[in-house]
Amino acid sequence: MSRRRAHVAMIGIPAVSHVLPSLEIIRELVARGHRVTYANDPAVAGLIEATGAEFVPYASALPVADNDWPEDPVAAMGVFLDDAVQALPQLRAVYDRDPADLYLYDIGAYPARVLAETQDRPLMQLSPTYVGWEGYDQDVAAQLWQLPGADAYRARFTRWLADCGASTTDMDAFCGRPAHTLATIPKAMQPHADRVDTRTVTFVGPCFGTRAGAWTRPADAGNVLLVSLGSAFTNRPEFYRQCLAAYGDLPGWHVVLQIGKYTDPSELGAIPSNVEVHSWVPQLAILEQADAFVTHAGMGGSSEGLFTGVPMIAVPQAADQFTNADRLVELGVARRIDTDEVTAEALRTALTELVADPEVARRSALLRAAARAEGGTPRAADLIEELLG
Numbered sequence: 203m204s205r206r207r208a209h210v211a212m213i214g215i216p217a218v219s220h221v222l223p224s225l226e227i228i229r230e231l232v233a234r235g236h237r238v239t240y241a242n243d244p245a246v247a248g249l250i251e252a253t254g255a256e257f258v259p260y261a262s263a264l265p266v267a268d269n270d271w272p273e274d275p276v277a278a279m280g281v282f283l284d285d286a287v288q289a290l291p292q293l294r295a296v297y298d299r300d301p302a303d304l305y306l307y308d309i310g311a312y313p314a315r316v317l318a319e320t321q322d323r324p325l326m327q328l329s330p331t332y333v334g335w336e337g338y339d340q341d342v343a344a345q346l347w348q349l350p351g352a353d354a355y356r357a358r359f360t361r362w363l364a365d366c367g368a369s370t371t372d373m374d375a376f377c378g379r380p381a382h383t384l385a386t387i388p389k390a391m392q393p394h395a396d397r398v399d400t401r402t403v404t405f406v407g408p409c410f411g412t413r414a415g416a417w418t419r420p421a422d423a424g425n426v427l428l429v430s431l432g433s434a435f436t437n438r439p440e441f442y443r444q445c446l447a448a449y450g451d452l453p454g455w456h457v458v459l460q461i462g463k464y465t466d467p468s469e470l471g472a473i474p475s476n477v478e479v480h481s482w483v484p485q486l487a488i489l490e491q492a493d494a495f496v497t498h499a500g501m502g503g504s505s506e507g508l509f510t511g512v513p514m515i516a517v518p519q520a521a522d523q524f525t526n527a528d529r530l531v532e533l534g535v536a537r538r539i540d541t542d543e544v545t546a547e548a549l550r551t552a553l554t555e556l557v558a559d560p561e562v563a564r565r566s567a568l569l570r571a572a573a574r575a576e577g578g579t580p581r582a583a584d585l586i587e588e589l590l591g
Contacts, residue, residue: 208590209237211302212255212328213293213314215285216243217266218433219502220308221250223330223386226411227306229253230583239302241293260292264310269434276351283359286312290366293317304590315376319369324589326382331501331522334379335397379403382589384582387501388508388573391529404585407576408505410486417458417484419491424454427553428488428512429496432503435519436462438541439469445496447546449553450474458488486510494557496549499527499536508535511570513556513563515549517541534565 210231214221221242231238232254240255243262250257263285265271272278290313301321307314309329318325335341346352359373370376379402389395389405419426429445431438442461449457450473457477461467467479485503489495489510497503499516504526507514514536516527530536537552556562577584 206590207235207237208303209239209300210304210306210586210590211258211297211314211317212238212240212306213311213317214240214242214246214308215264215266215310216246216262217264217310218246218249219500220310220330221246222502223409224306224308224328225249225253226409226579227328227384227386227582227586228255229411230579231586234583234587239296239300241296258293258296260289260296263288266434274349274351275346276349276355280351280355280358282310282312283355283362285310287362289313290316297321304586306586312376315370315380316363316366316368320367324382325380326384326586326589327380329383329385329403330387332387332392333383333385333398333403335392335394336399337394337397339374341394384585386582387505388569389576390508390533390569390572391501391504391526393525393529404581405576406582406585407573407578408509409579409582410509411579417487417491420456423456425456425493425557426488426491427455427457427494427496428460428483428485428492429457430460430483430485430503431462431498431517431519432500433462434500435498436460437464438519439465441517441541441544442470444544444546444549446470446474446477448549450477452476452550458483458492460485494553496553499523499530499538501526504530505573508533508566508569509573511566513566515539515552515556517544533569535562535569 212228228238228240238255239258240250241258241260244259247257293313297317304324305314305318306326306328315325356373363371363376381402383403385403385405386409388407427449449455459477459479460483463481473479486506489506489512492512495507495512496515498519500523514530516530516536516538518524518527527538531538537556539548
């Protein structure tokens with residue numbers, strides 16, 4: 203039972219890979235009797251409203267619709283700052299007259315911290331990816347700040363903090379490790395996990411519940427393979443054709459191929475009888491019944507693979523996926539194939555070796571148990587309620 207009914211506000215960004223990890227936590231808070239508002243762009247309203255939370259619309263300027271992100275890392279950070287500058291007045295129009303008792307926020311939603319600081323309310327970050335560790339500033343950030351444009355970015359961010367009234371006016375402190383963070387990933391995916399400050403960060407693992415959709419494993423399927431590149435970088439018809447060549451009519455295997463919204467099925471050619479092709483699938487429901495998983499190694503897919511104990515073939519496409527792919531290999535549950543090395547033969551060989559390796563099966567089972575032991579959705583909701591007091 204909840205200690206008291208409170209207004210909890212979640213401030214997010216409209217990237218689906220950032221929205222999905224928060225949904226079951228929000229659903230659980232609503233079920234416990236809290237009033238939950240969730241601010242995000244209307245593009246993801248349907249996902250949020252299904253949790254029972256009150257949707258608070260604001261217009262985001264992030265290029266999530268067409269994935270037209272700058273390749274330069276400083277420019278990419280600038281896109282998030284631009285979005286924060288224009289989003290804050292929209293959010294203030296709502297939350298200055300209806301303050302929350304507690305603000306939850308995605309790692310890319312800078313205005314949430316401004317709201318919490320100006321209203322003197324508690325704040326908790328929900329991180330759908332790995333968090334900073336002791337020495338991160340020296341290991342990673344120091345290199346970033348040497349890039350062209352970094353000084354101008356830092357100066358602009360600092361001016362924005364001063365102008366918007368945040369009490370934390372140092373950019374590094376504002377963007378650094380907050381006092382309370384829930385990391386919604388398996389701890390096994392965290393780089394340098396032994397150097398993470400567990401006084402401020404709690405790994406609750408993947409937060410799943412009853413997600414939309416179901417999938418029935420065909421009665422004659424000896425083994426099931428899921429192929430999915432997630433929700434963003436899915437316009438890869440040649441990759442899908444190689445998968446069909448590798449796994450189509452492979453004896454004993456039923457294949458579920460998700461191609462996303464950017465690829466026309468007609469680009470794939472003839473579809474073998476053992477393959478079903480969809481623009482979207484209930485991924486977790488399939489993984490609970492699958493024997494192998496070809497994934498882009500996004501944090502969401504990597505976490506679901508570990509949570510279900512399914513061996514993986516990692517084909518990273520962008521961003522943190524390369525690091526994630528290496529981590530899965532290091533954990534002993536995956537093979538990595540880079541996009542320019544993808545051939546039907548390489549894909550087929552990786553699958554054959556993966557499912558035949560008893561050590562892969564052993565490691566997958568151990569990591570599945572560890573991910574589930576982290577507590578997931580109920581533990582996350584408990585910790586939020588503790589902060590509410």
